[in-house]
Amino acid sequence: MSSNQYLIDAATRHQIFLQRYGAGRSKEAVKMLNQLRRKINARLAQEPTNFQAQRLADVLRDITTLSQIGFRDIKSLILMDVIDLAQSEARFSVEMINKASTISLTLPTEAALLSAVQTVPMAVVKGIAPTIGESLTKLGVSKVAQITQAISDGVILGNTTQVISRDVNNLVSTLIKRQVTSLVSTIINHISSVARKQTYKQNSKYIDRYEWVSTLDGRTTFICMSRDGQFYNVDEGPMPPAHFACRSTTVPKIRPEFDLGFDTKSTRPSLGSDGPEQVSTKTTYSGWLRNQNREFIDEALGIERSRLFRSGALTLDKFVDPTGRVYTLKELEGMRPLVLSDI
Numbered sequence: 001m002s003s004n005q006y007l008i009d010a011a012t013r014h015q016i017f018l019q020r021y022g023a024g025r026s027k028e029a030v031k032m033l034n035q036l037r038r039k040i041n042a043r044l045a046q047e048p049t050n051f052q053a054q055r056l057a058d059v060l061r062d063i064t065t066l067s068q069i070g071f072r073d074i075k076s077l078i079l080m081d082v083i084d085l086a087q088s089e090a091r092f093s094v095e096m097i098n099k100a101s102t103i104s105l106t107l108p109t110e111a112a113l114l115s116a117v118q119t120v121p122m123a124v125v126k127g128i129a130p131t132i133g134e135s136l137t138k139l140g141v142s143k144v145a146q147i148t149q150a151i152s153d154g155v156i157l158g159n160t161t162q163v164i165s166r167d168v169n170n171l172v173s174t175l176i177k178r179q180v181t182s183l184v185s186t187i188i189n190h191i192s193s194v195a196r197k198q199t200y201k202q203n204s205k206y207i208d209r210y211e212w213v214s215t216l217d218g219r220t221t222f223i224c225m226s227r228d229g230q231f232y233n234v235d236e237g238p239m240p241p242a243h244f245a246c247r248s249t250t251v252p253k254i255r256p257e258f259d260l261g262f263d264t265k266s267t268r269p270s271l272g273s274d275g276p277e278q279v280s281t282k283t284t285y286s287g288w289l290r291n292q293n294r295e296f297i298d299e300a301l302g303i304e305r306s307r308l309f310r311s312g313a314l315t316l317d318k319f320v321d322p323t324g325r326v327y328t329l330k331e332l333e334g335m336r337p338l339v340l341s342d343i
Helices: 003-045 053-080 082-099 110-119 132-156 161-202 222-227 285-290 294-301 303-311 329-339
Strands: 207-213 231-233 249-254 267-272 275-280
Touching: 003 053, 003 082, 003 161, 003 207, 003 249, 053 082, 053 132, 053 161, 082 110, 082 161, 082 249, 110 132, 110 161, 132 161, 161 207, 161 249, 294 303
Parallel strands: none
Antiparallel strands: 207 231, 207 249, 267 275
16 A cells, blocks of 8 residues: 555544634634624614614614624634644644655745745635635625625615514524635635645655545535546646535645555545445545445435436546536536547
C-alpha cells in the first residue's frame, strides 16, 4: 500500500474533526444571531400594537443599525481565528506528510498563509468568487435588507406589531440561520483548503499533484461525487469547497521516490445502504456507490440519473460539466451516444 492511501485515511479522519470545529463556530454565530433577533423584537415592542406607517422610517433606521452591528460582530467572530486555523491546518498537513514519507516538509510562512486566506476567492458559485471577508460582508448586507423588507411588508399589509415580530423571528430563525451556518462551515473548509494548497506549493519538490477526497454517503453532491479520486496539478486544479457546506478535502500525491509504502491497511468511513462501515482508501465514490442497493442509489442520484448510472450508460463524472454545473436529464440523455460510441 502506498503512502497516499495512508494520507487518505488520516485526512478523512481529520476532516471529521474539522467539521465538528466548524459546527462549533456556527453555534457561536447562531448565538449572536439570536441576540440580534431579541434586540429587534425589543425595538418592535416599543411600537403600539397597531403599527403606524409614519413611524416606519424611524423603526427601519433603528433596526438597520442593530442588524448591521449584529452581522458585523458575526463577521469579526469568524475572522478572529483565521490565521490560527490556517497555521494549524498547515502544521497538520506537514506532520501527516512527514509521517508518510522520507521527506521533511517546511511550513508556509505566516505572511504567505495570511495573504492567501485573505485573497484567495471561494469558488462556490459559478461566476461568483468572493473572498471570505467579502462573503461575510455580502451576507450582512443581504440579510439586513431581508429583515427590513419583512418589516416594511408587514406595515404595508396592515399587520400588527406582534405579527411583524413573529414574521421577523421566523425569518431569522430559519432561512437566515441556515444561510449563516452554511457560510461559516464553508469558510472553515475554505481556510483549511487554502492552507493545504499553500503547503503543497511550499514543498513542490516533493508534491506536484493532489487527490480529491469526497465523503462516502448519500448526501454528497454530484460535483463532489464526480471529483472523488481524481488527481489535479497543484497550480491548476480545483480545491474544496466546491459548493456551500462542502465536506470534501484533498491529499497530496507524494512523488514515488519519497513514498514509504506502508504495510498497514488504511480505510475511509462510509455510510451506505448497509449502514456505517470502513472501506479501503482505494475505493472511489463511483465504485462505492455501485455496491449500494437500488433504493440507496435512487435516493442519492434521483430516479432517472440512478437508472443511467446503474445501466452503465453514464459514469458519475458525466453528471457535471467541466465547470461543475449539473447537467439536466435531457442533456444527460443526449450524451449517451457519445459515451457508448467506443463500445
